[in-house]
Amino acid sequence: MTVASPKPKPLASLTAFEQKQLHRAVAQARKDYDRANHMLRTPFASPGYHTTYKGETVHETRQSLKFAVALLDTGRPEDLSDAIDILNQVISLQDQDSNSETYGIWPWFLEESIQEMAPPDWNWADFCGTQLVEARLTHADRLPTEVLARIDESIRHAANSIQKRNVPINYTNIVVMGSFVVLMAGEILQDNKFTRYATERLKEFHSFTIKQGTFAEYNSPPYTNVTLNELRRLQRYTQSPELKERIDTLYTLAWQEIAEFYHPQTGQWSGPHSRCYETLLTPQIEGNIHRALGMENPDEVPSLEQHRLSHRCPDSLRHYFTQNSQSLQEPRTLTKIFSQDPPRIVGTTYLEPAFSLGSVNYSDLFNQRRSLLAYWGDTKQVRSLRMRFLHDDYDFTAMQFYSAQNLGNILAGIGFATDGGDRHPYFDRLTDGQFEASDLRLRFEAEGVRIDHTKASQVNCEEGYGIFELDGLYLSLQMIEAYFGKHRGQMEITQTSDRYIIDIVFYSGPRKTFSFPEHGHKQQVAIAFNASLSSTPDTSAPTTASVCYDSSGWTQYTWNALEIEVKTTPASLEYMKRSVE
Template sequence: MAGSGRNQDLLASLAAREESYDSEVKLQFGPMTSTYHTALKKETHPVVHGLFPSAAYALDLLDSGLPAYADRALQMLPVIAGLQDLRSDSPTYGVWPYFYEEPLDEMDSPDWNYADFIGKKLVLVLKRHHDHLHEELRQRLTEAVEAACRAIKKRDVGPGYTNIAAMGAFVTLVGGEVIGAEEFVEYGRNRLRRLLDYTMRLGTFVEFNSPCYTPITIEELHHVHTETNDPVSIDLSERLLHWAWKMTAEHYHPRTKQWAGPHSRSYSAMLRPGSFESRLLRNAAEEDAGLPLPRCPQELARYFHLEEERYFRQPIFLEEETGYQSYATTYIQQAYCLGSFSKDMMWNQRRNLIGYVDNGGKAAYVQLRVLKDGKDFSSAVFTGVQDRSEIVFGINMALDYGDWHPVLDPIHGVFEAEDLRIRIEIGGHTGGVELRAGPERELGFDAAAVIGEQTVRVTCLSAVSDLGVPRVALTLSEHDGTLGIDYVIYEGQRKRFNIHEWKQAAWVFLFTMSARTEELRAGGEHTTNEDVLNAWCEKRGRRMGISIPVKPGRIAELYRNNIVMLMDEEEVSP
C-alpha cells in the first residue's frame, strides 16, 4: 500500500509539471528566480529552461514506469547531457549551466555545485534505468557522470559545506559503483568519513540548522544509505543521518509547525507550503509512512510532539580554525520559540535573530533585519547574547564585505543609499498584531508588538554613530503585509557613503518576547578609552552582555573583537 501511495504522489507531481514541459526544446521551463551566478535578468528573461528541474523531471518520468513518460525522458536526457562542459582543459569541466539560455562562459560566475546537483540525478537514471537506455545514451550518461565525478573530486569540497559534502559523496560513491570506477568509490567513502569525523569534533554541522539545506543533507545521506552497496558507507551514512535528524527534530516547534532558529542558511522566514522541507517535517510529525520521504529515527520522533520548555546552546565553529566562536541559542516553549547566533553577518540568508509565535492558531514570525534601500545589507555585523526570552544584541559595520551578498556583490566599504535602517520585522499571519510605541516607553522600551498572547518589546540601549541617533518608526509594508519596528539610521536623498570615513557606527539593543514583562535591568554605554559600545541585561542577579567596537573594521577583526558575555556561564567568549 505504501508503494502504491508513493507512486500516486509521483504521478500527481508529474501531472502538475506537464504544462511546464517544452516539447520543442525538450526541457522544463519556468519563471526566472535565480539571483546568484547568472547574468540573466528577469526583465529580459522572465521565463527560462532550467537544467536541474529538467534533470529531476526526467528521472521522475522514468521512475513512473509509464512508457509514454519514459519516451519523453529519453528525449530530454541527451539535451541535458549535451549542455555539460566536457572540455578537458576547462576550469568548469564536468559542470552544467543553470539555464539552456545561458552557456557557462556567459554566466557571472559558474556554480560548481551543478556537477553535484545534476550529477546525482544522472547517477540514479543510470542505476535504476540502465536497461531502458539505448547504448548511445547509456554511454553519453556514463561520460557525463564520470566528468561530474572528476569535477567534484578536483574541487574537493570540505566538510564545512555540509549539504554539498554529502551530495558530492553520493555522486562519487554511487556514481563510481554504477560506472565501475573504483577511484570514485574510494573517494566518496573517504569523503563521508571526513564529514562524520568533522561533525563529531564540532558536535553539529557547520551548515547549522538550515531549513533549506539540512533536508537536502538528509535526502543525500538517505540516498547513500539506500543506494550504495558499500557496507562501510552504509554505516557512515546512518550515523550522519542521526546527527542531521537530531538537529532537525530538536528545532521543530509543534505549535507553529515551524523550524526554530537560528538558521545559518534560509531562503524565507517561514517554511514554504508544499516545499520538500515542509513535507519532510510533516511526515515526521504525522508519522505518515505513506509519504515517499526519508524517515526520522524513532527515538527522535517524540520531539515533533514535545511542547515542554527546552533551552539549549551550541558552539558552531572549530575555534582553532576560525579564531573566534559563535554560539547558537534556542529557546522553545509551548506558544513560541526564539533563536539567535552570537556572531554573524546580516546576509539575507542568515537568520541571526528569529522567533515564531502562535497567533490565534497560525504562525507569525519575528525577525531582525538590517536594510539598505529595503534589501538586507550583509556589511552589517550582528553580535548577540540570549537568555531564554531576552536578547541583548548589537550592530556594527564591516569594511570589506558585500551588499546583498557578502562575496559575490562586494562594495569595499563604499555604497549609495537613500534609506538605511535596523528593523524588527513581523510577518506570516499578522492578523490582530498590534504595534505600540508611546505607552511602552513607560516600561523602558521604545516600542512593542502584541502577537497573540505574546508581546515583543525592543529598545535601543545606546547608539554611537556619525549619522546620529536613529529615529523609531512603526511601519507597514503594503507589498507583503509585514509590520516593522524600525530604527531609521538614514532616510533622505540618495547619497554616497564611505564606511572607511566613519569614526563611529554602532547600535545596541534589548529585545524581549514573552506573555508578560519580567523585572529586568539593562543599559548601554560608550567606553571612550577603548572605543567600544557596551550593553548588558541583568535578571534575578545574573548578567549577560556584549561589547562591540564603534569604529568599522574588517570582518575578521570584528568577529574576534565583538565580545559576548553569556549569562549562565558568566564568562567572556573569545
C-alpha cells in the first residue's frame, strides 16, 4: 500500500545555459525514441560480460528512464505523455516477485530478459531506482495517481533489493547510489526501515572512506564521476544535518582525488585507474569537470541529466586545473595509499609539464584496470600508453601485476593466478589454472600517436628490448624475463594509423589447452620488465636488472634501486597477494 509522500521538491531553477543544454539533450535523444515500444533505441554495446545479446540495436532501460526524467524536466505538456509511457513501460520490466532471486532489478535491454543475462546485473536496482526517485521527488504533482502508485511500488522493490543485497562497503559508487535510493525511499514511502538502513550505510561508508583516505574504487574516472553525481543528489535532497556534513566531506574528497591526478597539459585524469572503460576522458566526464570550474562549452554534447547536477569544484582545489598551476611548475610525484587493508595498495604518479605516468603496486589485469598508464601531448592531441595482457585479444584478468616506480622509471612483474578471472574478476574464474587460448601476449599500446613521428632503435625482438620515440615521448623497454610456461615471449611491433603497438607474444597458433594446476606444477609464468619514460632522449647506457629466485616460487627483481617480488609459480589468487605489503 502506498502512503502519501511529502510535497514535491521542485527542481532548482536552471541557468539559461542549463535550460539550453536540457532542451538540446532531449532533442538529440528524441531521434532515438521508439514510440511503439516507449523506449530509446540505441546501437548495441557491451563491456564483454553480463549480456549475451548479439543484435545490432537495443532498447535500454536505464537510458530510457533518464530520458523520461529529462522530458518531465522540460515542463512542456507535450513531453509529459511520452514520459508517462516510458515510466510505465520500464517499470513493467522490473522483477517484482519478492521470492525471485533477481527481485527488484531490471534487465539492461527490452530485447534480453533478466533470465537470459549472464549473469543479471543487480546494480540495475540502483541505477534505475535513482531515476525513478528523481522523477518522484520533483514531478509528483504532474503525474497521474495511478502512475505515482506504480513508481512508489517500483521504488519499494528496488530499495528492498538494494537492502537485501547489501553490497560490501568498499563498492564505492554502488554504496553511495544505493544509499540515495533507499534513503529517498524512506522519505517517499515514509518507511523508517529504509531511512535507518540508508543512514547507517552512509555513516559507515563515510567512516570507512575517511580512514582509507580515498575511495576503495581508487582514482576511477567513470566511477568517481558516478560517486560525485550521487553525492550531489544526496546534497540536494538530504534533510539530516548530520548526514549533510558527512556528504559534503565526501564530495570534497572526490574533487580532491580528481584535482591531484589532473594533468593540465593534456587535460587528462592521470593513472593508475582502478576502473575505467576508456583510456581518455569521455566528453561527459570532461564536461562535468569544466562546468564545475565555471567553463561552459556551448558546443558540448549534453547528457540527459547534467542539468540536474550543477557541480562546483571547491575553490581550494581549482589551482590544480590550470596549465600555469604551481602544481606542475616543477615535476612532482604523488604517492597515494589506496587501501590500508591487506593487500596494501599504493599508487605512484609522476607528473611533469610534458607527461604523466602512473602505476599501482598490485592489481589484476581486468579490462577496466589501467595499472600502468601514461599521457602526453596536449589537449588538442592527447597521446596515451597503457599496458595490457591479452588472451585471444581480450584482457586476461587472471594475470597479476606487481610494480615499483620512481619518477619515470618502472620495474614490473606479472604472475598467473590459477583461480583468477578470465574476462571478469568474478563471473568466469578459472578452475585449477586451466583455460583454452589461441593467442597470449603482453601489450604496450600507444594511442593517438602520429606514425610519421615514431621511431624504434636498438630493437632486439628475441631479447625483448628497444628504445622507442613515440611522438614526443621516449620509451626504453627491456624484458627481464618472458616465460609463459614453456613458451618464451618474442617482441613484435605493429603500427596503424594512430597506434604503435609493442607486443611480447607468448603464443599465437591453433587453439589449445593451457593447464597450470596450483599444486605440483613447476612450470613458471615469469614475466618481468623495466621501462623508462622521458620527454627527452635518454643517452645513458641501460642498467641490468638482477633476479633472485627462492624455493617457494617467489622471484625478486631489482633494478635502478627499485625492487619487487613476484609469485612466478602459478598459485591461487589469495596466495599471490601475500607479498604485497
